[in-house]
Amino acid sequence: MSDIHRSLAVNVAGIQMKNPVMTASGTFGYGSEYVDFIDLNQLGAVVVKGITSVPWVGNSMPRIFETPSGMLNAIGLQNVGVDGFIDKKLPYLGNFDVPVIVNICGEHVEEYLEITEKLDAADGVAAIELNISCPNLHCGGMSFGVDPKLTDELVRGVREKTTLPLLVKLSPNVTDITVIARAAEGAGADGLSVINTALGMAIDINTRRPQLANITGGLSGPAIKPIALRMVWQVYNTVSIPIIGMGGIMTGDDAIEFCIAGASAVAVGTANFINPRAALDVADGIEEYLERHGMRSIAELVGSLEVP
Amino acid sequence: MSDIHRSLAVNVAGIQMKNPVMTASGTFGYGSEYVDFIDLNQLGAVVVKGITSVPWVGNSMPRIFETPSGMLNAIGLQNVGVDGFIDKKLPYLGNFDVPVIVNICGEHVEEYLEITEKLDAADGVAAIELNISCPNLHCGGMSFGVDPKLTDELVRGVREKTTLPLLVKLSPNVTDITVIARAAEGAGADGLSVINTALGMAIDINTRRPQLANITGGLSGPAIKPIALRMVWQVYNTVSIPIIGMGGIMTGDDAIEFCIAGASAVAVGTANFINPRAALDVADGIEEYLERHGMRSIAELVGSLEVP
Amino acid sequence: MLTPAKKFDLPTEVISNELVAENHYLLRCSCPEIAASALPGQFIHVLIPQGSGLLLRRPFTVYTVEGDQITMLYQLIGEGTNVLSSLKWGDSIRVLGPLGNTFEMSSTPNPAIIVGGGAGIASLMLLAAALREAGVWALGLVGSMNQARLLSVEDLKAIGVETHIATDDGSIGHHGFVTELLTHILETHELPNPIIYACGPDGMLRAVTKVGLDYHIPTQLAMENRMGCALGVCLGCVCKVQLPGGGFEYQRVCTEGPVFKAEDIIW
Amino acid sequence: MLTPAKKFDLPTEVISNELVAENHYLLRCSCPEIAASALPGQFIHVLIPQGSGLLLRRPFTVYTVEGDQITMLYQLIGEGTNVLSSLKWGDSIRVLGPLGNTFEMSSTPNPAIIVGGGAGIASLMLLAAALREAGVWALGLVGSMNQARLLSVEDLKAIGVETHIATDDGSIGHHGFVTELLTHILETHELPNPIIYACGPDGMLRAVTKVGLDYHIPTQLAMENRMGCALGVCLGCVCKVQLPGGGFEYQRVCTEGPVFKAEDIIW
C-alpha cells in the first residue's frame, strides 16, 4: 500500500474486517478447501455454507447447470448440521484471524432459533447471516424472504436469541425488495445481504427433462449482476443499516459498482469456482481503484451514485 | 419440409400463424426495418413496438447498455402514438400476409381503453398485447403488472372494448407470477406473453453515474433465459390459456426449451439486434428439431416437461 | 440526404488487421456488396466472432473502399475492440451494412474543412475521397492525443488534402485543440462559402459547432452513440435534435444519422 | 486412498493439441508442479481462455505425465471442448490440480482388468502405466462406437498392456459391448484375484458393476458429473453412495471421488 493513510479496513454491522470482501455462503465451503490458494487471514470475512439444525442430505443429482454468464444450482442445503459444524468445522477456522459469519437456514422459526442459540454459545462466530431466501423449493427459507410479516417475526425471534451481529440475506425473487428490507431492519437486523440467487430453470431438449433434479434452481454469476445492483441501490435508498452487496462480482471493478450503488461490503460467490483467488483479487482491485482515484477508504464510495 | 404431414402452423389465442415464432415488441420496430433481411410473410406474427395514446418522446440518453450475456434498455416507450401508428405504420404491414399484434401501454386505464377502441376499429390488427409490465419507472405499465387487482381491472376494461384476441404481457419483477397470470386469465385474456424484461442497473465506475439516464432499465437477452423459462413453466401449471414464451431466445433449441416448459409460441427479441434473420432461423431450428424427433407439430411438445 | 441503399448482413473473412498507430488498428475485409454501395459517413455493424462472449455488434464507419474490399480504422476502447484487434487473416466476422445516412455534399464545389478528433477522422476519410474526386478543395485538420496516436495524415495527403495537425501534448503540430487550428485557419484564410465536416469526441464537436455558428459556416457532424440493432428499431442510439417548429425530438444515430446538421443537435 | 497433495492453479501454454481420433483431441501442456504430483485417476480443472464466453471450468483426467508435461485426451461434447479443440500452440489456459482421489492399487500384484468406454479410457491410462511400472499384469478392454473413434489402444500396447477391442458397429474387434468382452475373458481365463478398474458411460459402468458382483471381483469406478468448483465447496458434483451402516450419502466426485468402489454407488 503506497499511501499509508489508505485503508481497506471496514466495520460493517459490527463486524470488523481487514477489507470489505467476504466469501459468499455456499461458494467457499468452510474455508479449509481454499487454503492451498488463499491465506484466509487476508479475507474480509468467511461466510460459511448454510447450516441447518440437523444434517441435511441435500437434493439428488443433477444439482448444477451452466447458463449464459451464469449457473443454476439446487444443492438442497446439504450440510453437517449446526452441531457438526460447531464440532468439526468451526475449530479449524479458529486458527485464522478472520471473522466467521455463519449462514443459517431452517423450515420453521423454531429451527432458526435453535441454531442461533447454539451459535451464540459457540466460540469463534463473528456474526450470523439469516438465509431467508434459499430458492430451493423444499426449504422454508424462501417463503420467509418473500413475506414482510414472516420476515419480521423471524428476525425478531432470532434477534432476541443473540447479541451477535445479525445479517439478513434477501431474496431477489420479490416484487418490492424494499418492503422486506424495511421489515428486516425494523425487526433488528444489523445489516442486509443483497442478493441471494434468482429462481431459474433449464431444460434438456433431448430428454425433455429439467437440467436440475429439483426442476428449478438458483441463478448466480455475472448474468444477475444488473438485477443485484438495482436491488442494492433500491435497498440503500430505503434502510439505514449497512448492505453487503453480491451477485455476479468477478472483479474489483464489479465490487466498486456495488459500493457506488450503496454496498458497504461485498461478497464473492460463483467467482470462487472459476478463480480460487477471486476474493483476494477483488480486494486488490478495490485498492487499485481507491489509489487511482486518490480515495482513503471505500466509505467515500458507498452510495455515491450521482443521479441525474 | 420433407414430411408433408408436418406443419409449423399454430393457432394461439385465436391468432392463426404460419409458425410459432413472433418478433418481440420493441425489437422489430414496425417490420419495415427488416425487409432487406426477412420476408415478413414467413414470420409467425409481427409484434410492434409499444404504442401509447399520444406520441411519447422517450427517455434521454444513454438508453442502452450491454451486460454479460444481456443488455439493459430504458427507451421510455418513444413511439408515434396510436393515431400515428394507424395512419403511418399499419398500412405498410397490410402489404404482408402476417398477423400484426399491437403492443399497447399507458399510464391510466382510460389510456389503454382509448387505444384499444381505436385499434379495434382499425384494419389489419390481428391481436392486442397489453403491456402491463414496462419496467420503465415513468410508465404506469409496471405498477399494473405487479398488482393482481389492478391487472384484473385493466384487463376487464380492455376486454370489454374489443373482440380481438387479447394477450397480456407479464412482468418478471414479481414475487409470484402465477397470481398475476390467474388475474389476467380470470379477466378475459386469451393468452399470456411471458416475460418482459427484468429490472436492472449498471454503473460507470469512473463517472459514478448510472449507465442509463433513466438509472434503471430492463434486462433482456440470454442472461434472463433461465428466469423466463422458470416463469413460463410456473404459469403453464397455473392457467389454461396459451403462453407466448420469450426471454433470451437466440436459437431454435432455446425456443424448444420454452415449448417444453409450456409455451405454445415464442417471441424473439434481443436476438434480432445480433442477427436480423433470427426469427426465421429460430423457426427453421424448431422445424429441424421436430424432424429429428419425428414430431408432426409443436403441440406434441407444449408443456411436455417430464418431471421426476 | 439519399434514401439508403439495400442493406446486407454478410459473412466475410479478415484479410488484414494491423496496428497503424498506438492503440489503433486498420481491418480489411472483402465485402463486394457493401463496397459497391457504401457512401461517405455510412457505417457497418460488426458481429464479433462467436464464442467471444459479447452479445451486441459494434458499429464502425467504412474508412476506405478499394475494389471489393472495405477497411475500418478503429481505436481500442474495451472488450469488443480488444477481441477485434486479436483477429488474424482468415478469421471470420459478419458485417451488416451499409448503414445510416451520408454527408451532404453541396452541388457547388465549396471548399471543405474536415475536422477529425482521435478515431473520429475514420468517419471522414470516405468523404474526403469523394470530395477530392468531385474536384473539391479540402482542408484536413487532424487532432490527436500525441504523435504516436496520430491517424490518417498520410492517407489524407495522398488524396491531395492539405492537412494540419494538433496534439494535446504538442509532440507534433499545433500544441492544443484542433478547434484552435480551425479558428486560426478561418481567421487567416479567405475561403468562399466553406463547409465544415467533423467527427470526434463530444467536447470537440460542441466546440466545432460553436465555431461554425460564430462564422456562419454550415457544419455537419458525424455523431456516435451506443448501438443495439443499428437498424432503427431499438431506439437505443438516439440523440436530441432541434425541430424546425421549435421543440425537440430524439432521432436515431443509426437511421436519421450518423450525420446531423451541427445547429440541430441539442447537447 | 491417499490424502491429496497440494493443489495448484497455474497459467500454462498449449504445447500441442491434435486430433487423435474422430471427435477426440490430445492436448499437451507444461505443468511441472502437477506433473510431479498427479496420481492415477486424478484430474485437472481447466479454465477455457478469457473471452470464450464460458463461465465454469471443465474437468479432465490427466492422461499421461511426461517429465514436466501433462496431456489430456478429450472428446468433443459441447461448447467448452469445442473451444478447447480450437486452441493452438502458445495459447494460454489455466489448469487447477491435481484434484480428487486416486485408484487403489493393492499391495499384492493382482492382475488388473482395465475397462474403458469411449473417452473413459482417458481416465485409466495413468493407472495402466503405474500398474505396469509396478510389474502388474494388466489387460485392457477398450470399447468404442467404431474404429474411427477408437482411443488409446496403441498407447496401452506400448506399455505392455494386452488389449482387446469392442465396437458398437463391429468395424473392429468384438461387435458389441465391452462388458461382453469382460465376461468372455472372465469365462475363458483363470485370473488369480483380479481387480477391475472402469470408466465410461453410466450404462457401461452399471454393467461392469454387475459383472464385478457376479464374479466377486473388487471393482473401482472413475465417476463423472458436472462440476462447479472441483474443490469440494459447491456440492454440485455429488453421486449417491451407500453407507456401511446402511442408508446413503451424497459424496463429491471432485473430492471423495472421482474413484469409488463399484458396490458403493447407488444408481
Ligand SMILES: Cc1cc2nc3c(=O)[nH]c(=O)nc-3n(C[C@H](O)[C@H](O)[C@H](O)COP(=O)(O)OP(=O)(O)OC[C@H]3O[C@@H](n4cnc5c(N)ncnc54)[C@H](O)[C@@H]3O)c2cc1C
Ligand atoms: C456510427 C458509428 C461509427 C463509428 N465508427 C468508428 C470508427 O470508425 N472507428 C472507431 O474506432 N470507433 C468508431 N465508433 C465507436 C465504436 O463503435 C466504439 O468505440 C466501440 O463500439 C467500442 O466497443 P468496445 O466493446 O471496445 O468498448 P466498450 O466500452 O466495452 O463497449 C461497451 C458498449 O458501449 C458501446 N460503445 C462504447 N463506446 C462507444 C462509442 N464511442 N460509440 C458508440 N458505441 C460505443 C459499445 O458498442 C458497447 O455496446 C463508431 C460508433 C458509431 C455509433
Ligand SMILES: Cc1cc2nc3c(=O)[nH]c(=O)nc-3n(C[C@H](O)[C@H](O)[C@H](O)COP(=O)(O)OP(=O)(O)OC[C@H]3O[C@@H](n4cnc5c(N)ncnc54)[C@H](O)[C@@H]3O)c2cc1C
Ligand atoms: C473428474 C472428471 C474427469 C473427466 N475426464 C475427462 C477426460 O479425460 N476426457 C474427456 O473427454 N472428458 C472427461 N470428462 C468429461 C468432461 O469434463 C466433459 O465432457 C466436458 O466438461 C464437456 O464440456 P463441454 O462444454 O464441451 O460440454 P457441455 O455439455 O456444453 O457442458 C455443459 C456443462 O456440462 C458439464 N458436463 C457435460 N458433460 C459432462 C461430463 N460427462 N462430465 C462432467 N461434466 C460434464 C460441463 O462441465 C459443463 O458444465 C471428465 C469429467 C469429470 C467430472
Ligand SMILES: Cc1cc2nc3c(=O)[nH]c(=O)nc-3n(C[C@H](O)[C@H](O)[C@H](O)COP(=O)(O)O)c2cc1C
Ligand atoms: C453452489 C451455490 C451454493 C449456495 N449456497 C448458499 C447457501 O447455502 N446459503 C446462502 O445464503 N446462499 C447460498 N448461495 C448464494 C450465494 O451466497 C450468493 O448469494 C449468490 O450466488 C450470488 O452471488 P454470486 O453471483 O457471486 O455467486 C449459493 C450459491 C451457489 C452458486
Ligand SMILES: Cc1cc2nc3c(=O)[nH]c(=O)nc-3n(C[C@H](O)[C@H](O)[C@H](O)COP(=O)(O)O)c2cc1C
Ligand atoms: C430495446 C427493447 C425495447 C423493448 N420495448 C418493449 C415494448 O415497447 N413493449 C414490450 O412489451 N416489451 C418491450 N421489450 C421487451 C421485449 O419485447 C421482450 O419481452 C424482452 O426483451 C425479452 O425477450 P428477449 O430476451 O428475447 O429480448 C423491449 C425490449 C428491448 C430489448
Ligand code: FES
Ligand atoms: S441502434 Fe437500434 S435504433 Fe439505432
Ligand code: FES
Ligand atoms: S465440483 Fe464443487 S463440490 Fe465438486
